Every structure is written in C-alpha cells, then in structure tokens.
Amino acid sequence: MIQKQNIIIVKNLVKKFGIFVANDHLNFEVREGEIFGFLGANGAGKTTAMRIICGLSLPTSGEIKVAGFDIYKEREKIKRNIGYMSQKFSLYPNLTIRENINFFGGIYGLSRTEIKTRTTNLLEKLQFTHAANKLIREIPLGWMQKLAFSIAILHKPKIAFLDEPTGGVDPITRRQFWEMIYEAAEQGITIFVTTHYMDEAEYCDRVSIMVDGRIEALDSPAKLKEKYAAESMNDVFLKLARIQLHESV
C-alpha cells in the first residue's frame, strides 16, 4: 500500500489576540484522504485555527503547510485547493440552485463547459434536476446543506473544510450528509470537519480534541476510547473538556 502523505502540516502554531493565547503551540498532521474531526469546547480555539489553516488569517508564529503550500507565502494557492462550507454561511438565498452552482463554479475558476457538465451531474446526483430553478430560500434546510457541500467540492479540491455542517439538520438528512462525506473521502478528498454531535466524531478516521487553546488528544476514535476507558466519544469529550470548564468560567 502506498504511504499516505500529510496534506496539512501544522508545527508550533501560535495565535495571540493581545495577551490572550487562542492557539498555544498546536502540532498535528492531517493525512491525505482521511476524515479528520476537529473537536473542542466552545472557545477552545477551533475556529481561530481553522481560519489560519484555510488561509484567512495569519498566525502569530509557527510553520503551516496546506496542500503543499506555505501559509505565509502561498495563501492564494491554498484557497484554490480547498473547499469550505459552514452551517452559518453557505449559499445565496436569493439565487436559484442553478445560479448558485454557476456562481461558485466561476469563483473557483472552472470553465463554462466544465461548469455546465458538473452542474448537470450534480443536479442528477442530488435528484434536484426538477428544482434547479428554485430559489435557495425556498428549499428545505436539508437540501441546502447537501447542495452546499456538493458545491464546496465542485472544483475537486484537495481538502474540504466543513464547519459544523449538520447543525439543525434532521436525523435522516444528517446521516445522508455523512454518506456524502464518506463518498468524497473515498474519491481522495481530505475532509476536515468540526461538529458538536459526538456520534459524528465516531465517523471520523482520526479526531483531535482542543482544550484551552491546546490539542489535548489526537487519535482514532477507537484508540481514544481505549485510552480514556470511555464507552463513546461523548464520554471521551466530557472527560477531557470538563477540566477546562472548571478552570475558566
């Protein structure tokens, strides 16, 4: 078997806001093609780290490489090689499904013919062909999240960053969504995902748990459960994150 390469390399990442240390010497790697769960309590520093890795903000210090590119010098190249979706912002509500696909296809630099074929394929795959001209604000949330994910990987990025992609979604759609994630990972797209649903942590190949600006644990769900003598990832999370809660309000 071919040794999987590290597609994200983070060494000694530090991010300070004034005297507050949001990220305190983070060290980790994400392997090509894996589903990597990035967990932590509210305020643990996940969003800060994710913004840096996506090339949206600069660290105070540290070495970071994403898809082979340097975070300081090659941020534009990084952005071209990643896809991003979040629960909060994903698609334009006043554009139709088709217009959103067109728009993001253009942003990601796809040619007109590529956009056309990929739009047809995407609509068929999601069974949205009949609804292509509906406005996003008229479609159910579950559809919207599936579409947002498909659009985030429309340009076949090396890495897809998903920030709480399943918040508020019904339990069936949530599971369909995860099957789409598995499928994308099978095709070689690395998935970097955050979630508050601890059952979803179990679906990841490896999981890191941030506590108070640091990575307290990083391993496969099975190994983490073994190490912390826990029944589920929920227990692992509670054991690790509870410490933090009692140190700071």
Place this chain on the structure above:
Amino acid sequence: METQNQIAVKVGQLSRSYGKVKALDLLSFQIVKGELFGFIGPDGAGKTTLFRIIASLLLPDVGSVKVGDFDTVKDFKEIRKITGYMPGRFSLYHDLTVEENLNFYASIFGTSLEENYELIKDIYSAIEPFKKRRAGKLSGGMKQKLALSCALIHKPEILILDEPTTGVDAVSRVEFWDMLKHLKTMGITILVSTPYMDEASLCDRVALMQKGKILTIDKPESITANFKKEIRAVRSDNIYQLIIDLREYRHTESVHPFGQDVHFIEKGGISTTATELTDYLHQKGHHHIHIQNINAGIEDCFMDLMKEE
C-alpha cells in the same frame, strides 16, 4: 392568583402560516404544571413559531393557546408577567453591562435583583465576577447564563427556552440541563426546544416535531418502549462499506449509522441469525464484526416516524 387546574399550557387546533409555508399545522396538546417539557425536532419543525405564540409575541392564524387561565391574544399583558422567554438568538443589550441588563429587566417587571436573588443565585454566581463587563464581550457560555438569569428575574411560573443548547459543546450542554433540573425543583414549568435527540431523555415528556406537526407526544421512555421493530447494532472495521453492504442484504428495511454502530432493521422483524449475518459480512471482507440486539433510542423512533409522514 393560583391557577385553578393543573394545566400550565393548553394549545388547541393551533395553525400558523408564513405565506405558503405552514409553520404550524393544527397542533393540540397540554402541558402540566411543573413539567419539564421538550420540543424536539430539526430546523423548520415550527419550534420557534410555537414558542413565540405561547409567549404572546406572535398571533396564531387559527386555534387558541392558554397559559394558565390566560389567553395569549386577549390577555397578553398577564401572560408576560408569568412567563420568562429566552429566544434562540442572544437578545440582551450588548452595550449594557451584565449588572445593567439584569437591573433593566428586573425594573421592567417591577422587581429588583435583590428580591429574586435566591432564584437565580446558582446561575448568576458563575457570571457575577464579571458583572461590570458589557454583555457583548461575554463568552458564549456566559451570555447564555446571563440570558437565563434575565428570563428568570421576575420569578416566572413558566420558562420558555428556545434552543438554549444549539451550537453549544457537549460539556456545557450537560451543565445547562443540570440548571434546568434545579429550576424544576422550584416548581417552574419549563418548555424547552432542541434539535439534539439525546436531550429527550432529560425531559418529563417530549413532543417530536417535524414540518409543523407533532409526530408523537409522550414520556421519552414510553416512546422508545412503543417502538415495535427489532433493531440490531452492527459493527465492523469499515462503517461506510458496512452501510453499503447491509443495504444490499436481503430483507433490509433500514440501515442508519449511529456513532460506532450501524442500526439495522429487517422487514417484518429479524429473520436471519447473527451467524448468517456475520458470514455474509465476512464474505464481503469485513473484520471485527459485532452484532447485538438493542432497544430503540429516541432518534430511531424519530426517523421511523419521519418516514411514515
């Protein structure tokens, strides 16, 4: 005034639409005084609309809602005195300090922080050291505690909490539910909505909601006990492949990932032995296969009811 009967909230034939969208479709139910009652469902189920109507902040199209003896349309002024409402979005004054927000809400209701300090003590004490800080500068967890304190400051009989744990991490969610349990012991009726199915077991009764309708309403343990289908939890070294292979198995009714397990239901009940199923999965290349018959959880029930709709 004491309420005559033990019904805290009575909803009858309630409907509400936004244009063509039916947000609430003929809901009828009652909530008993002192209950911790959960409304569980995804976004778009109608939870917020329902709460806004109960809190007298929105008018129903059809039907009626009574809180205690008061009608939410006619007696809205009375209702506001006895209800505490915490909306899903942080709605306090960002520019006021923690203390100023509390004093403001207390004075609106003609009371003071001192008068009802006992009620909010446990919740407020965690943020009291920051009482001079502006609300906008608080962390998520602290904002939530302040919002709950403000909703409680006038000693309401009924507390209405719209998705207080959405986007909140697992640890803070546990803490929040501990606070609710404590408030319940003081006799406050609590209506709480959540998209997290696992929070159902923490309520006395729950209504499972989807697209403006109540799928079922009961004690959580009764809902799960009434689930008629047999479920097997299946595990192997490759969840994604396991889902695909189980779906192709004969007699399959449903296959859903549940954390480290896959819940597998066969049409008309279990018709294959665990050995047969293990053999099949071995053949498909799975290792570390583990099969167990399990009882349904709320999420199993919810998904099953969703499909019936």
